Amino acid sequence: MEHYKVKEISVLLTNSFANRVDRMKSSDIRELLKLISADIISFTGGAPDPDAFPSPEQLREAIDYILANREKAFQYGITDGLPSFRESIIKFMERQMAIKAELKNVLVTNGSQEGLEVVGRLFINKGDKVAVGLPTYLAAIQAFNLWRPKYIGVPVDKDGLNTFTLEALVKKHRRTRKPIKFVYVVPTGQNPTGTIMSLERRKHLLEIASKYDLFIVEDDPYGFITFRDNIPPRIKALDDEDRVIYMSTFSKIFAPGVRLGWVVANETVIKHMSLAIQAINLCPPNFNQYMLKYFLDKRLIDNNIPKIRRIYREKRDAMLMAMDEYMPSEVNYYRPDAGFFVFAYLPDYIDAKKLLYYAIEKEKVAFVPGRSFFVDGSGYNTMRLSYSLPKPNVIITGIERLSRVIKDHIKRGGS
Amino acid sequence: MEHYKVKEISVLLTNSFANRVDRMKSSDIRELLKLISADIISFTGGAPDPDAFPSPEQLREAIDYILANREKAFQYGITDGLPSFRESIIKFMERQMAIKAELKNVLVTNGSQEGLEVVGRLFINKGDKVAVGLPTYLAAIQAFNLWRPKYIGVPVDKDGLNTFTLEALVKKHRRTRKPIKFVYVVPTGQNPTGTIMSLERRKHLLEIASKYDLFIVEDDPYGFITFRDNIPPRIKALDDEDRVIYMSTFSKIFAPGVRLGWVVANETVIKHMSLAIQAINLCPPNFNQYMLKYFLDKRLIDNNIPKIRRIYREKRDAMLMAMDEYMPSEVNYYRPDAGFFVFAYLPDYIDAKKLLYYAIEKEKVAFVPGRSFFVDGSGYNTMRLSYSLPKPNVIITGIERLSRVIKDHIKRGGS
Numbered sequence: 001m002e003h004y005k006v007k008e009i010s011v012l013l014t015n016s017f018a019n020r021v022d023r024m025k026s027s028d029i030r031e032l033l034k035l036i037s038a039d040i041i042s043f044t045g046g047a048p049d050p051d052a053f054p055s056p057e058q059l060r061e062a063i064d065y066i067l068a069n070r071e072k073a074f075q076y077g078i079t080d081g082l083p084s085f086r087e088s089i090i091k092f093m094e095r096q097m098a099i100k101a102e103l104k105n106v107l108v109t110n111g112s113q114e115g116l117e118v119v120g121r122l123f124i125n126k127g128d129k130v131a132v133g134l135p136t137y138l139a140a141i142q143a144f145n146l147w148r149p150k151y152i153g154v155p156v157d158k159d160g161l162n163t164f165t166l167e168a169l170v171k172k173h174r175r176t177r178k179p180i181k182f183v184y185v186v187p188t189g190q191n192p193t194g195t196i197m198s199l200e201r202r203k204h205l206l207e208i209a210s211k212y213d214l215f216i217v218e219d220d221p222y223g224f225i226t227f228r229d230n231i232p233p234r235i236k237a238l239d240d241e242d243r244v245i246y247m248s249t250f251s252k253i254f255a256p257g258v259r260l261g262w263v264v265a266n267e268t269v270i271k272h273m274s275l276a277i278q279a280i281n282l283c284p285p286n287f288n289q290y291m292l293k294y295f296l297d298k299r300l301i302d303n304n305i306p307k308i309r310r311i312y313r314e315k316r317d318a319m320l321m322a323m324d325e326y327m328p329s330e331v332n333y334y335r336p337d338a339g340f341f342v343f344a345y346l347p348d349y350i351d352a353k354k355l356l357y358y359a360i361e362k363e364k365v366a367f368v369p370g371r372s373f374f375v376d377g378s379g380y381n382t383m384r385l386s387y388s389l390p391k392p393n394v395i396i397t398g399i400e401r402l403s404r405v406i407k408d409h410i411k412r413g414g415s
Numbered sequence: 416m417e418h419y420k421v422k423e424i425s426v427l428l429t430n431s432f433a434n435r436v437d438r439m440k441s442s443d444i445r446e447l448l449k450l451i452s453a454d455i456i457s458f459t460g461g462a463p464d465p466d467a468f469p470s471p472e473q474l475r476e477a478i479d480y481i482l483a484n485r486e487k488a489f490q491y492g493i494t495d496g497l498p499s500f501r502e503s504i505i506k507f508m509e510r511q512m513a514i515k516a517e518l519k520n521v522l523v524t525n526g527s528q529e530g531l532e533v534v535g536r537l538f539i540n541k542g543d544k545v546a547v548g549l550p551t552y553l554a555a556i557q558a559f560n561l562w563r564p565k566y567i568g569v570p571v572d573k574d575g576l577n578t579f580t581l582e583a584l585v586k587k588h589r590r591t592r593k594p595i596k597f598v599y600v601v602p603t604g605q606n607p608t609g610t611i612m613s614l615e616r617r618k619h620l621l622e623i624a625s626k627y628d629l630f631i632v633e634d635d636p637y638g639f640i641t642f643r644d645n646i647p648p649r650i651k652a653l654d655d656e657d658r659v660i661y662m663s664t665f666s667k668i669f670a671p672g673v674r675l676g677w678v679v680a681n682e683t684v685i686k687h688m689s690l691a692i693q694a695i696n697l698c699p700p701n702f703n704q705y706m707l708k709y710f711l712d713k714r715l716i717d718n719n720i721p722k723i724r725r726i727y728r729e730k731r732d733a734m735l736m737a738m739d740e741y742m743p744s745e746v747n748y749y750r751p752d753a754g755f756f757v758f759a760y761l762p763d764y765i766d767a768k769k770l771l772y773y774a775i776e777k778e779k780v781a782f783v784p785g786r787s788f789f790v791d792g793s794g795y796n797t798m799r800l801s802y803s804l805p806k807p808n809v810i811i812t813g814i815e816r817l818s819r820v821i822k823d824h825i826k827r828g829g830s
Contacts, residue, residue: 015540017537067475075462075671076671109696117695122432124429251491256491259698259699279557279558280528281525281529283674285525
């Protein structure tokens with residue numbers, strides 16, 4: 001075995017990937033979260049509530065439908081997704097989202113993460129500037145990082161991404177060699193703040209994109225997980241210049257276990273995305289597409305949306321009620337109108353990562369430290385609390401426990 | 416709309432992707448194959464025969480099993496794949512493939528294409544040297560191309576990749592600044608030649624890898640689609656230095672419509688692959704993994720292998736018989752012992768791409784011109800004929816038609 005050196009894999013890794021692994025190593029949150037065992041109340045991941053999943057009866061009907069199309073359902077598919085499934089998505093978008101699209105504008109993905117991956121692959125050269133929220137969705141940053149962009153952070157407040165600051169930043173960077181190339185935004189149920197971008201800002205964002213020739217990546221996993229009236233239309237529904245690359249997923253309105261999402265964009269963008277995905281994994285699974293097609297065509301997904309909203313609203317309410325009750329006044333947090341998360345700011349002398357150790361060890365409760373959601377290295381005193389999976393009574397117990405750890409920390413001045 | 420410039424997407428594309436698109440544009444085969452309509456006999460894709468797919472009865476049993484595990488089957492999974500499914504794969508490999516692996520060595524992928532994608536992402540820096548067969552699997556080249564390697568072509572003959580030439584090339588490139596980094600090989604049912612690499616060469620390849628510190632990517636989609644006795648063990652089964660990254664798929668022994676494959680490798684390689692895939696699409700679908708787990712644990716896949724072999728052997732026999740009968744003596748071809756394809760050499764004054772136009776237009780028969788399988792730009796006079804999908808009598812008719820076009824071309828001296 002003396003010749004054996006291949007194990008020193010770090011030497012063999014590509015520059016861009018090794019760079020990325022280094023960045024990930026520097027964060028040991030992943031390792032920390034491995035400590036989570038069954039007796040810990042976890043507010044970490046954004047896993048949906050199984051009560052929101054399709055019923056076994058409906059699933060059996062869908063299986064009959066799949067078996068009636070067995071030869072196609074088990075065969076290789078088309079990279080863009082089955083045309084008949086994309087037609088079903090188009091009709092769903094028309095009736096539920098006011099988005100109009102043709103077949104050539106729609107691409108099926110293995111979860112919306114794959115849409116993010118492909119956006120990075122197609123559009124980010126090393127050093128290209130990408131505007132994102134402060135904070136913004138962690139896994140989008142992870143997907144983009146491989147391509148080594150330069151992030152321009154744009155503050156998020158209760159009305160979503162602050163487009164006035166964005167415009168100032170766009171102007172500023174236009175005067176450099178590299179203008180901002182695109183804006184990544186989660187307008188409804190922003191991850192992690194749970195905010196909904198106002199209609200005015202959505203329109204303003206489109207104006208900025210038009211005026212300065214940017215494009216917009218609209219990530220919309222929580223578009224249906226909303227808890228108030230008067231939700232503004234998707235940015236894509238307002239986009240008459242075809243500047244928006246819209247992506248969504250069936251993970252929250254059906255189930256994540258089938259890994260299906262979709263992208264709506266300009267025909268040329270879709271063509272290039274298709275070329276990219278062909279090299280990644282050829283095509284999404286036909287079997288799963290037939291399943292979802294059945295649920296869409298029978299309007300089982302449409303009909304399930306009110307129930308899904310109720311499930312998460314109840315949990316959101318439980319978490320907010322418990323936080324109002326137990327959290328010390330030094331802790332501030334958003335009151336989410338959509339999505340799966342409450343995002344909280346601790347006093348600035350508290351490091352949320354350090355707090356997490358204590359929370360897990362002493363009170364058996366876990367959360368995601370917020371720092372990874374900030375591309376500017378800030379947010380060390382923030383935390384994301386997911387209410388999507390635990391039952392309401394468990395949420396209340398968990399928040400009570402977490403409040404104790406925080407109070408204790410505040411008493412000791414954060415050490 | 417006068418501001419609108421985003422449509423000029425080619426300007427926005429990343430350098431590496433634009434480069435790749437240019438290469439793809441230069442080949443118009445894709446466009447040509449779009450001409451294929453229902454009345455054309457197609458020997459193009461490598462789609463499995465639906466008779467080889469799982470039976471509806473077995474599938475319904477599997478659905479019962481999935482529904483009994485509904486909460487997990489519909490939930491997000493782990494990037495590496497469900498541990499219980501990976502355990503089922505490990506047992507399958509032990510009893511069917513003499514490959515020993517532990518959980519930490521196995522990763523589930525969205526089809527084996529994703530394994531190729533990730534190998535490229537992890538290991539290919541621009542200009543890195545990768546040894547591949549002449550010819551070799553087209554989609555591996557496509558997956559690697561984005562990362563811009565330099566290919567070193569190694570001749571393939573009836574015993575597979577010529578390892579003596581490989582060793583000479585490895586030696587030669589060791590004297591340059593960039594030695595060869597890894598060897599990509601499809602040892603059983605080589606795509607496109609259908610050859611089986613001999614045991615001696617498999618051993619020699621491992622010796623070369625050890626002596627010159629390379630690693631080996633063993634792509635094994637056709638390992639069970641074999642038509643003779645004495646199939647040598649997988650290279651991975653002989654690999655006592657952990658130098659082989661082994662990848663396979665359930666597409667040919669179950670069905671491509673579920674998009675599941677797997678990788679077996681060194682623990683460190685698997686860890687990095689997992690990090691890469693997490694950013695691409697988070698995880699493979701739990702639903703599909705539960706389905707396959709049922710089929711593996713009940714040995715339904717094991718029990719189906721003899722039938723699958725019979726299906727493709729009959730088709731291989733039909734194609735070879737028809738070629739022996741109808742093809743002019745100027746056409747030479749491999750007699751495949753495994754896989755889905757017959758690979759043929761036309762007289763060197765015939766351009767197979769040009770021939771394809773005539774074949775589709777005049778005789779309504781299609782094939783894949785072989786040039787794309789050669790990284791050195793040769794092979795313009797070769798063609799790959801897939802026998803996996805059409806019925807035996809259709810194969811015979813198709814070959815008869817194709818032979819007419821070729822004879823006609825030979826008569827006219829290739830013009």
